Amino acid sequence: MLPVERPVTVGVDGSSVSMRALDWAADEAVVHGLPLRIVHASVWERFEGATPAEDLPEGSAEAALLQEIIGDAAARARRRRPEARIHAEVLPGEPVDVLVQAAQDAFALVVGHRGHGALARRFFTDSIGPGVAGRAPCPIVVVGDSVLERPSAGRQVVLGVGEGTGADAAPVTFALQEAQARGCDLVVVHARSRQETRQDRPGLGSAQAAEALLGAAVPDRTALERGVVVHRRVVDGPTRDALLRAADHADLLVLGVRHRHGMGHRELGPTHHAALRHSPCPVALVGGDWSSP
Incomplete structure (x- = not known):
């Protein structure tokens, strides 16, 4: 069947x-x-x-x-x-x-x-x-209404990654799937706060830890299996600014959405709302409970 x-x-x-x-x-x-x-x-x-x-x-x-x-x-x-x-x-x-x-x-x-x-x-x-x-x-x-009309060929999919993103996370799967279908690259972005950059030393928040986080979120093996080229970027500064800059060159911006504590509904934060208002490309909101068909 x-x-x-x-x-x-x-x-x-x-x-x-x-x-x-x-x-x-x-x-x-x-x-x-x-x-x-x-x-x-x-x-x-x-x-x-x-x-x-x-x-x-x-x-x-x-x-x-x-x-x-x-x-x-x-x-x-x-x-x-x-x-x-x-x-x-x-x-x-x-x-x-x-x-x-x-x-x-x-x-x-x-x-x-x-x-x-x-x-x-x-x-x-x-x-x-x-x-x-x-x-x-x-x-x-x-x-x-801020989405720009432009050719999609040869552009890229952007994925925002935070501390809680894992290799099997739904937003990662969706972003890889979209990049694979379009035959374009996937750009994975993690933004470090000003406090993290001031305290740049080994451990959580360091540049090395941020790079490790991106590598764990989208392993090379997983990307290779889908035939997707992955670029990983650690950016210092506010998350919304980093994502909107990356979206300037993207077909699609993918963001994860978490459930509210003790509730079945998902919760949109300030970064989500900023992306929805100002992103020059479409924004995909993917809940952690979604599974690829």
Whole structure:
């Protein structure tokens, strides 16, 4: 029996930022040889309360708009990637709930994000907050409005590594997988704080310890098995600055997300939020409980 293919799933709402997320998702699906699933979540607010999309009268203006949004998205994806296997659908419910459910069988979930809260629509703001990014079981790829349009050929995947990253960690596996599929290099970055650099001596926080940490996170043998060239960089200074500089030359920035203590949800820290607001490339958030299909 053949294994069930997990699709690359993308949430759209007709906005320009969601269309950029759709473009990236279409490319991702083709790179990995996977289906592309396009989802539009909708709850229409009426005077008497919320009306799920499935309950809208057939032929109504609202129902027509929903079909226009999902139809335009599917047509755009086909123009960009004619070889893609595309399934597009409108699902009733609140966007965060719908996307979390859609992520259950997804290879990755792709969403758009406006970096400035005052301009953000609820769909995209919630999707990367305690909503989708905290609850979805698969990697979440966020395509922000700061992402630059540029050719991807010959670029690289960047992985941020901290003290708790191990060789079998989910973010490491995902980053290697992405670099392998793209045929590009993997750049592994660890940033040392100002205090660590002032106390540069043998032991935790030293340059030698940082280099050992990077070597343990992505062993040469593991990279060789996947045919991926790995570059390891120890950078002095704030983590967010180091990652954003590395992202200038990247197709994708991969960051791990840890669970909150005693809770099933994942927690985004200041570095995650800074990357989502300012990264010039898409950002993948990968929970430690994810396993490669």
